Amino acid sequence: MGSYVIRRLLRTLLVMIGISVVVFAFVRSIPGDPATALLGERATPAAAAALREQLGLNKPWFINFANPANPLDAQFPRYVGQLLQGDLGSGLKSNIPVRDELAARFPATAELSLAALLFALLVGLPAGILAALRRNSGWDNAATTISLVGVSMPVFWLGLLLSYFFAVRLGWLPPSARLGNETILEPITGFYVLDALLRGQPAAAWDAVRHLILPAIALGSIPLAIVARITRSSLLDVLGQDYVRTARAKGLSARSVTLKHALRNAMLPVVTVVGLQAGALLGGAVLTETIFSWPGLGSWVYDAISLRDYPIIQGGVIFAALVVSVVNLLVDLSYAALDPRIQYR
Amino acid sequence: MKKLLLTALLATLPTAGAATLVYGANGDPVSLEPGNITDGISILVQHQIYDTLVAFKDGTTDPEPGLATKWTSNANATQWTFTLRPNVKFHDGTAFNADAVVYNFSRWWDPKHPQGFRNQGRTFEIWGQLLGGYKGDATSVVKNIVKVNNTTVRFDLNKPSSVFPEVIGAGYFGIASPTAIKKDGAKYGTPASKPIGTGPFIFQSWRTGDRVTLAPNRSYWGSKPKVDGLIIRAIKDASQRLNELKAGTIDFTSDLTPDALKSVQADRNLVAVKKPSFNVGFLSLNNRNQYLKNDKVREAISMAINRKAIVDAFWNGLGISNASFLPPVLAWANSKNVPAAYKYDPAAAKRLLAEAGYPNGISLDLWYMPVSRPYFPTPKPIAEAIAADLSAIGIKVNLKTEDWAKYLEDRNKEPGFDMYMIGWTGDYGDPDNFYGAYYGPTASDDINWNPPELQRLLEQGRAAVSRTAKARVYSQLHEITYKANYRLPMVHSQPLAAARTYVKGWVPSPLGSEAFNNVSLVGKR
Numbered sequence: 001m002g003s004y005v006i007r008r009l010l011r012t013l014l015v016m017i018g019i020s021v022v023v024f025a026f027v028r029s030i031p032g033d034p035a036t037a038l039l040g041e042r043a044t045p046a047a048a049a050a051l052r053e054q055l056g057l058n059k060p061w062f063i064n065f066a067n068p069a070n071p072l073d074a075q076f077p078r079y080v081g082q083l084l085q086g087d088l089g090s091g092l093k094s095n096i097p098v099r100d101e102l103a104a105r106f107p108a109t110a111e112l113s114l115a116a117l118l119f120a121l122l123v124g125l126p127a128g129i130l131a132a133l134r135r136n137s138g139w140d141n142a143a144t145t146i147s148l149v150g151v152s153m154p155v156f157w158l159g160l161l162l163s164y165f166f167a168v169r170l171g172w173l174p175p176s177a178r179l180g181n182e183t184i185l186e187p188i189t190g191f192y193v194l195d196a197l198l199r200g201q202p203a204a205a206w207d208a209v210r211h212l213i214l215p216a217i218a219l220g221s222i223p224l225a226i227v228a229r230i231t232r233s234s235l236l237d238v239l240g241q242d243y244v245r246t247a248r249a250k251g252l253s254a255r256s257v258t259l260k261h262a263l264r265n266a267m268l269p270v271v272t273v274v275g276l277q278a279g280a281l282l283g284g285a286v287l288t289e290t291i292f293s294w295p296g297l298g299s300w301v302y303d304a305i306s307l308r309d310y311p312i313i314q315g316g317v318i319f320a321a322l323v324v325s326v327v328n329l330l331v332d333l334s335y336a337a338l339d340p341r342i343q344y345r
Numbered sequence: 346m347k348k349l350l351l352t353a354l355l356a357t358l359p360t361a362g363a364a365t366l367v368y369g370a371n372g373d374p375v376s377l378e379p380g381n382i383t384d385g386i387s388i389l390v391q392h393q394i395y396d397t398l399v400a401f402k403d404g405t406t407d408p409e410p411g412l413a414t415k416w417t418s419n420a421n422a423t424q425w426t427f428t429l430r431p432n433v434k435f436h437d438g439t440a441f442n443a444d445a446v447v448y449n450f451s452r453w454w455d456p457k458h459p460q461g462f463r464n465q466g467r468t469f470e471i472w473g474q475l476l477g478g479y480k481g482d483a484t485s486v487v488k489n490i491v492k493v494n495n496t497t498v499r500f501d502l503n504k505p506s507s508v509f510p511e512v513i514g515a516g517y518f519g520i521a522s523p524t525a526i527k528k529d530g531a532k533y534g535t536p537a538s539k540p541i542g543t544g545p546f547i548f549q550s551w552r553t554g555d556r557v558t559l560a561p562n563r564s565y566w567g568s569k570p571k572v573d574g575l576i577i578r579a580i581k582d583a584s585q586r587l588n589e590l591k592a593g594t595i596d597f598t599s600d601l602t603p604d605a606l607k608s609v610q611a612d613r614n615l616v617a618v619k620k621p622s623f624n625v626g627f628l629s630l631n632n633r634n635q636y637l638k639n640d641k642v643r644e645a646i647s648m649a650i651n652r653k654a655i656v657d658a659f660w661n662g663l664g665i666s667n668a669s670f671l672p673p674v675l676a677w678a679n680s681k682n683v684p685a686a687y688k689y690d691p692a693a694a695k696r697l698l699a700e701a702g703y704p705n706g707i708s709l710d711l712w713y714m715p716v717s718r719p720y721f722p723t724p725k726p727i728a729e730a731i732a733a734d735l736s737a738i739g740i741k742v743n744l745k746t747e748d749w750a751k752y753l754e755d756r757n758k759e760p761g762f763d764m765y766m767i768g769w770t771g772d773y774g775d776p777d778n779f780y781g782a783y784y785g786p787t788a789s790d791d792i793n794w795n796p797p798e799l800q801r802l803l804e805q806g807r808a809a810v811s812r813t814a815k816a817r818v819y820s821q822l823h824e825i826t827y828k829a830n831y832r833l834p835m836v837h838s839q840p841l842a843a844a845r846t847y848v849k850g851w852v853p854s855p856l857g858s859e860a861f862n863n864v865s866l867v868g869k870r
Contacts (some may be wrong), residue, residue: 030751040383040767042474042782043753043790054468076443095466096535101553104536108554160584168591173587178555181367181576293580295554303372308750 002271004344008332012325019244020083021129023317024076027310028061034092034308044331055092057310079314082339088318089311091304098315101300107190108178108320109296112288113281116211116220117274118181124224125270128231135236143228150225159218159291166214174211176293219284223277225320230273234266268338275331347408364866365574366848369586369598372791373554373579378534379519379542380453381468385770385857389517390557390577392858393540394436395519396567398427398446399510403859404621404852406774412441412520412543421806422505422810427783429496433566436548438540443492448523450490450500450513457479462531471517474787475772477503505808507815511773514860519544521666545570545862555577571850571865590615590843597844597851603661603722609843616844622665622672622837623855625779626720626768628731629832632793634763635667636709641701643830646764648694652687655730656836659723664838668827671779671819672837674855678776680820683827695738706739712756712765712783716749719840720768727835728766758790765791771856776819777806783832784822794831845869 035051052058056075060066063076072078082089082189124147131143167175174180177330178192185204188195193212196205238244239262248255285298297316304312335342360384374387377643379395397547400411413427433441443529452458453472456479469479478485486509489501492850502509525533525541532538536551537570546559555578561570575618578595581585581603588596591612599620601609609617630637630646637643668687669679713728715720721727725746732742745762747755771778781787788795801820804819826832842853850863 010724023366030750032748032752032754034750036754038749039470039755041767042383043757044787045757047470047474048754050468051468054463055466090466092466094535095381095531096537096553097380100537104553122349131652160582160588162584164586167594168588171592175592175593176580177578177594181594283396291582291585292553293578293582293585295552295579299581300554306749 005329008329012322012329016322018312019078019321020080020318023314024079024159025061027308027313030305030308032308033057034310035308037308039094040193045199048182071210088315091312092309098203098311099174102297102315102319103310104190105295106323107187107298108294109282109285109289109298111191111193112212112215112219112294112296113278113285115216116281117223117277117289119216120223120277121274123220124227125231127224128228129235129258129263131228131232132235132239138190140232143232147225147228150221154222155218155287156219156291158221159215159288162214162218163291173214175209175214178211178294179207180202180207180211181205196219196276215288215294220231222284223281224275226273226277227270230270231266234269235262238262264338268335271331271334271338275328278327278331282320283325348521353456363538363574364869365576366572366597366861366864366866367578367595368861369564369575369578369580369589369595369646370526370736371579371583371586371600372581373576373706374551374557377538377540377548378467379449379521380517381534382517383471385429386579388858391519391540391542392495392516392544393546393559393575393577394540394544394548394631394858395521396544397514397516398429398517399514400860401514401774401854403863404509404854406623406771406855408514408774411444411514413726416508416510418509418810420810422507422509422808423502425500425502425509426499427500429512430566431496433543434564435525436544436562437522437539438523439524439541441543442495443498443522443633444495445523446498447490447492448517448784449502449520452526453518454485454487454490456837460526460530461649465531467531468523469558470846475515475517475778477787504804507810508773508775508777508807511775517772518857520698525682529833537804543718543862544573555718565862568862570862572861575861587843593845594764596869597842597848599840599842599853599857599863600719601841602717603659603838603841604661605843606661606663606841606855610840616846616848618842618844618851618853619651619663620837620842620853620857621674623674623857624672624720624770624838624840625670625834626718626766626838627670627832627834628764628766628831629762629792630738630764631761631791632831634709636703637763639701640830641697642707644742645697645701645738646735646749647830647833648688648690650731650734650833650835652686653689655727655734657745658730659727660836660838662839664836666836668834669823669824670834671776671823671834672771674774675776675779678816678823680823680827681799681834682820683823684708687833691734691737698738698740703739704766705711706741708741709735710745710763711735711763712745712747712752713741713776714749714752714766719770720836720838721766722838724766747822757789761791761793773856776815776822780806780819780822784826794829799825804832 035048039047060074062074062076063071067073090097127143131140134140163175166173183204185196188198192208193205196208244262247261286302289296289299301316370386372386373388375384376382380759381865396412398411398413400407404411410735412430415428418425426518453460453469467668488503491499493499515821519542535583536553539550545562547562549558549560551557554672559575586598587605590598630643632638656666668684699727712751713724722744727742735742769782779805784799802822805807809815809818849865849867
């Protein structure tokens, strides 16, 4: 087990190195460079060239053949040099260090993703279980239909709809942002609900929760639908197995059979899917964060891409890759807890 | 920690008649460091914190005293002397004086300035764009910045410029406290710093992607703020900005889409605010294209487009179509010999095309921008409408687009785009800012047409001191560019803004850089 974890971590490190090379070359291969994007309508070729030079973007990518005295005077060696010192550089336009921005924005995305996942599981699991136990009933049809709608509804559309209906028409919840205008909260961890509780500000915690609800529903809608469907089919599968029949034949109660025997085994594919969804949540967060003015990673990297802000894109992608790798590792490790037949070597 | 808690608690305590003004901006500021920005939101936020030497009267482009109480030039406008406002202090207590002015301007102008931090990513590109270049460049408008005495600063110029006070009055050039810049170093202007100006509001905090929080400056030299706080929220999505306004979580906002007008007007808690137009959306025709080289073809294209119908359809009454590159506030610089509006005559256009030698029509690419801009809120359907008008006279149009960053780059790469949509929003109230951006030496080479005559006129325009002299020069430019038909103005849009009914005293500026010190909330909630 220990050596398995170490091997996985080493592999993650290799993946990170690979990703940093790929993302470096990839963002520079996207046509249209930061200089023209930053200058906007003013981007005359002369102005763009001057800006490119000032930002060091006119240097070669990997090796500077024109400068034999210092061939490493190129963009990638410099970037790696920075990376080794733990420096991800600064946004080209804003001069804000990428590391500071990551630290400020990741908790926002993580809080939203966790809330979305919680919503997906709290609603998706019972819906899937109910649908499997009451197969072909009205419950089942309703759950299947809703999950189909959930998967096909574009997140930004659902987000705007939720916001309009619950905030503008009904006035129950705030339309966007993480906190209300009157709420003042000094962040500690960046998870506002938690921070408010730590600071002993229950009103602020409640405000943060209210602001979380709509974006979490929007972001959680697709995972919810997937969780519900996988739970249903997996549970149906397990309920048809011999050992379930044996358990029933032994005279165990239906409730005990379903919960203790069937459900636990049915959870394995669900966990896999939830793990995969963790990556998808980061992607879905781009739209949700934009719609709900949620100051997270997604909307930040998205803006950086349209501006071709290389250091931000690089830092954001490398960090997101790290998060997904860690989540996948945790998912793999949780298999053993669910299924004793799985061993790590 | 305790101290933080205490300040947080104190800040939540309501004061008598407390009201916080909340503005919904269409994004986050890029930087709060003056001179190092080009985007509208940074300018807007900075304008609350900083003052410029020259200000503009609310809702107009007419200059008025700012941190300078008066300014005079020598006879040929190559030397400008500014008298500074006495007894003004920065928010940190530093005295505002000639040293502070020279310090700020030198940072932008002098590439060797020790606190310019150019080796750490500072570019100050807007200075170069508007003022020809930096210290040491042959093209630099500024030759020298001189402290005459404690309250007087003189700018010596390399060439005459009567617009100089307006240029340095643009929202980019707020005067910051030298003490604060020296203290924060290269961090100045980022969220980790505390930007310090002399303006009506004092910076409190900036959560990137979310909001900037400001407190009123109770000892402001000018009109003191009428609210107890100002929050500028970043709400990128236009529909969501409208939702927030309707829900009452923001008090006023700008940059709504034209189709939101009805919805705003239908809500009795809201007032629609049409901002004065200060932009131009136009179609550029490329002289490198064999058909577009032909004067008659270009004229035919211009005549075939039903501008009025297109503007009515897509701007929802929030746009003006006329035959000038200049927005209506600068109409004094238009020629009397040019008609007020373009002629729409498809039959004549068809005849012209035949006369040009193409009775069976031609085929051209039309590039439309992939992003919504104030001057073209919905570029694709607008391009489709233009294409429909052109096909009516036998011009087959291939609609094309690509990612915005690439679009901006490719339009300047030879051979460039045949026809493409682009536009411009002004920085300061002078025709030079409009014509100079797309004609003359600093313009892009995207249409391969920039005769020396235009360059000469633009120089003359910059040197002209009186408005009459200016009008004479720019009306010539107007006539030449109108006849040439290389850039076809389509619209001057009026960006749609809106406010809750209790918001009083808001006079939106065409320059988009107004300070909110005169805005009050009467009976909010």
